[in-house]
Amino acid sequence: MIIAKSKREIDKMRMAGQLVGQVLNELRTMVQPGVSTLEVDRAAERMIRDAGALPTFKGYHGFPYSICASVNEQVVHGFPSAYQLQEGDIFSIDVGATLEGFVGDTATTVPVGQVADARLQLIKVTEECLARGIEQCRVGNHLGDIGWAVQEHAEGHGYSVVREYVGHGIGRRMHEDPQIPNYGSPGKGPKIRSGYVFAVEPMINLGTHQTRVLSDGWTVVTLDGQISAHTEHTIAITENGPEVLTQVSPKVPRTVKFAASN
Numbered sequence: 001m002i003i004a005k006s007k008r009e010i011d012k013m014r015m016a017g018q019l020v021g022q023v024l025n026e027l028r029t030m031v032q033p034g035v036s037t038l039e040v041d042r043a044a045e046r047m048i049r050d051a052g053a054l055p056t057f058k059g060y061h062g063f064p065y066s067i068c069a070s071v072n073e074q075v076v077h078g079f080p081s082a083y084q085l086q087e088g089d090i091f092s093i094d095v096g097a098t099l100e101g102f103v104g105d106t107a108t109t110v111p112v113g114q115v116a117d118a119r120l121q122l123i124k125v126t127e128e129c130l131a132r133g134i135e136q137c138r139v140g141n142h143l144g145d146i147g148w149a150v151q152e153h154a155e156g157h158g159y160s161v162v163r164e165y166v167g168h169g170i171g172r173r174m175h176e177d178p179q180i181p182n183y184g185s186p187g188k189g190p191k192i193r194s195g196y197v198f199a200v201e202p203m204i205n206l207g208t209h210q211t212r213v214l215s216d217g218w219t220v221v222t223l224d225g226q227i228s229a230h231t232e233h234t235i236a237i238t239e240n241g242p243e244v245l246t247q248v249s250p251k252v253p254r255t256v257k258f259a260a261s262n
Contacts, residue, residue, distance in 0.1 A: 002169060002177050004195030009102065010236050010245075013171065013197055016053070016104035017234050017245030020097040023047045024106050025248055027067075027095070031110045033087045037069035040093065041080035048097045056096035056103050056174050063218060068094035068107075075203050075211055075220040075228040076165055087113040090123060092230040096174055103174045105199045106246035107232035119227060122206055125157045126229040129202040133167075133182070137200065137235050137242035141192045147184025150202045154182075160209035162228070165220065167200045170234055194239050201232030 005013065026047060027040055045066035048055045055066035063077075070078035070092040071085070078092070085091055094107035109123050132149040146167075154161050167180030178190060182202045207226035214221060222228050236243045 002190065002193075002196060003171055004193060005171060005197050005236070006195070009171070010195070010197065012100050012102045013104065013234070013236065014243075014245050016097055016099040016102045017106070018104075018248060019048070019051055019053055019099055020095055020104035020106050021246040021248035023097065024093060024095055024108060024246075027093050028108065028110055031085065031091055031093075031112055033113050034084050036082050036084050037071065037078075037080040037091070038082055041065050041067050041069060044095055051097075051099070053097040053099040056098045056105070057094075060174065066095070068092070070094070070219070070228070070230065072227050073222045073225050075162055075205070075222060076230055077218040077220050079216055079219055085112045088115050088119070090115060090119050090227060090229060092228075094230065094232065101172055103170055103172070104246055105170055105174060105232060105234050107201060107230050109229040109231060118206070121157075122159065122204065122227060122229045125154060125159060126202055126204040126231050129153050129182070129204060130200060130231045130233060133200045133202065134233065134235055134242050134244060137192065137198060137237055139192060139194050139237060139239060142187050142189045143178060143180060143192065144184035144188030145186050146198075146200060147181045148186045151183040154202070154204045160205045160207065162203035162205060162209055162211060164211055165203055167198060167232070170197055170199045192237055194237055196237040197234065197245070198237070199232055199234050201230065203228060203230045
């Protein structure tokens with residue numbers, strides 16, 4: 001069952017979304033060669049807790065970290081580790097925070113230092129796929145419109161769309177109904193209504209769409225070892241169109257105070 005949110009609930013989700021968006025912006029500034037993905041995870045947890053929130057991912061079905069840290073061929077759910085980012089990597093950071101009982105969820109893929117043009121293009125198209133999916137988050141549209149918008153743009157550039165992992169409804173829990181695939185047919189699926197809140201998250205691969213899970217039971221990688229990019233926003237459906245709750249401009253002063261890094 002898809003749960004529509006009240007105005008008050010969306011106000012609370014906006015607070016959670018702005019927090020997690022600000023945390024992600026801070027984490028982006030850390031990304032450079034020589035930084036370990038575990039350092040990024042620890043910074044994320046510190047910022048989230050300092051803001052009076054909880055890192056939603058930590059402990060979720062046993063996941064042991066505060067962010068998902070996926071590098072190069074890793075698609076999603078990567079474990080932060082002692083791995084030090086290398087010049088030319090691409091690094092997907094997925095972060096969630098629970099504030100006053102509601103969840104914000106967002107992700108982005110960041111180039112590390114000087115990155116090959118082919119990798120930058122994959123990131124660019126993945127971000128465009130997200131924007132096109134968000135544009136379809138309108139009252140009266142169907143879930144299939146979101147997936148089709150993502151799929152058409154990705155495949156039009158010669159990329160593939162991950163099938164096994166999808167977007168989702170979000171609210172008091174990180175994963176609520178409905179599932180929101182990044183592929184589909186226009187006009188198909190449940191109709192979108194005001195008050196719905198979705199996490200739309202394209203996962204786009206340079207090569208095959210097929211994936212496998214590593215021995216840790218979480219980290220998803222491309223089957224052919226080619227790179228993957230991932231981006232995500234939390235979006236409220238309103239009568240006036242989609243509102244991106246996790247969108248924070250890097251140029252806007254943050255509204256949440258974070259403690260200084262150790």
